[in-house]
Amino acid sequence: MTTYQHHGKHFVPDEWTRALAAARDRLPQLHGTNTRYLSAFLAGALDKVDGTYDYRSYLGLALLRLPGTDQAPGTAVQQLARRDRLHAILLTDLIAFELRAAHNVHTPLPLMRPAPAVAAKRLRHAMRAAMPALRRLSLVEHATDSSQVTALRRVVAAVSMVLTDEDRRALQVSMLPVHTVHDEWLFIRVLQAFETTFALLATDLTDVITAVSAGQVPRAASRLAAAASLLRESAALWPLMATIQPDAFHAFRTFTEGASAIQSRHYKIVESLCRAPGTARLDSPAYLSVPEVRTAIMHGQISLDDVLDAAHQSPPDPALGAAVREFAAAISQWRQTHYRLAVRILGPERNGTGYTEGTPYLRDARQESVFHHCPSARPDGGAEI
Known part of the structure; x- marks a missing residue:
């Protein structure tokens, strides 16, 4: 996966995709082994080769534990906690990536790195977007100064401590950008967070x-x-x-x-x-x-x-x-x-x-009514962007 991140899925050498395709062909021989997750990863990694590339495979949604009816129903509170956990994990991964990239030229996706002012603004907004979920999960106890690198690193460390091996694997395999442009990491993680909600x-x-x-x-x-x-x-x-x-x-x-x-x-x-x-x-x-x-x-x-x-x-x-x-x-x-x-x-x-x-x-x-009995409001504003 790291190699994919350093090359971009669109530019991965043919010999690598041939090796992955050969591995996929051998999956039926693994009798008695649950290969569902591996099969889902290979489908995403080979989607451009297979001609099945789409929004779902680009975001690796089959590799994330999204809230849904395929899981134990649980209460509304439990379902919100599942969403909050994935939301927080995705955004703190983005924060960790931005912090690494600011100090390490060997971080994946090296092209077109943002200026320091843009990167700092991105970190502030990422923390603000993650904060409600982090608080409900009791991973932060009070407001965090999102402009201080040390504070951001503490939050990343706090989330890292509760990650399971499955969480870490999901974060890794669900990040298969098509190119090596820095901002694609942001693009993928934000879209994944929206899909989670x-x-x-x-x-x-x-x-x-x-x-x-x-x-x-x-x-x-x-x-x-x-x-x-x-x-x-x-x-x-x-x-x-x-x-x-x-x-x-x-x-x-x-x-x-x-x-x-x-x-x-x-x-x-x-x-x-x-x-x-x-x-x-x-x-x-x-x-x-x-x-x-x-x-x-x-x-x-x-x-x-x-x-x-x-x-x-x-x-x-x-x-x-x-x-x-x-x-x-x-x-x-x-x-x-x-x-x-x-x-x-x-x-x-x-x-x-x-x-x-x-x-x-x-x-x-924008003009589509949400409900027949309640015409959609059409605000002039929206979230500040």
Whole structure:
């Protein structure tokens, strides 16, 4: 993995990929051995060779323990703790990488290192984005001066002490950049952190739908309000992403064609659990790029809009109505900030990665209502970037 990081996945020598492919061919011979994780890693490492490269394989999502229904359900508190742990691990890894790069020229991804002022700003935003999760996990007891290198190193050390061997392996194998441009480490870790949050939001919405269907409206309102709060909290990732250098982004994005955030499965699940998308959107690249999500919708996936209608909760219970409005506003603000940052980096009419429509698509997507019964707020602002 370290060798991949020093070369970039797009530029790995053919003899290495042939050796990995040969190793993969021998996996069926390992009778009685669980090779699921190794198989997932090899699929990601060889995705460009196999022609299966996409957003999910670029981010190594199959190698991260994202919140989801494939794990023991647990309580809302336990599920939040799982998300917080992965969120904190990803961001402190980014902080550790930036600290190493500032003092060691042999750190991976050596091209286009940011100026010291940019690196310092990035570290401050990374710590601010990680801090709520670190506090809930009791990994920090009080506010940390995010401008002091010694304080940052203490936080990195505190998180490192609780990492399991599986955590360390996941961090290593989920970082396979396509190039050797420094800022790609930031880009990958921030997108992974967003995916972690949306994976939890999908489980939150599923629980809210179940609660409303069962007539447990107070529980539904509480869970949805908490989801809205978490989404607003995750907006701290946008100022962090905004520290990416546009020239650096354009240097590595050439080699990310085929992997676009429009392929985000978790975001589409969240959107479709709020309300079923109309035919035009369902037949757009947004959903054609996530066929398993589209299929679930076409086979009758239930949305929160659906159960509110069935429960005659429109207009809903006051507490649930407030939570619906909060969540809709949080989604709308997230979309708006995403659009503003994309315009800053790409320009107002530039295509996105993976041959997508880029900023014009994001501009139009802002207008999508989150819920039928609660028109989306369209804030002029959003997170400061």
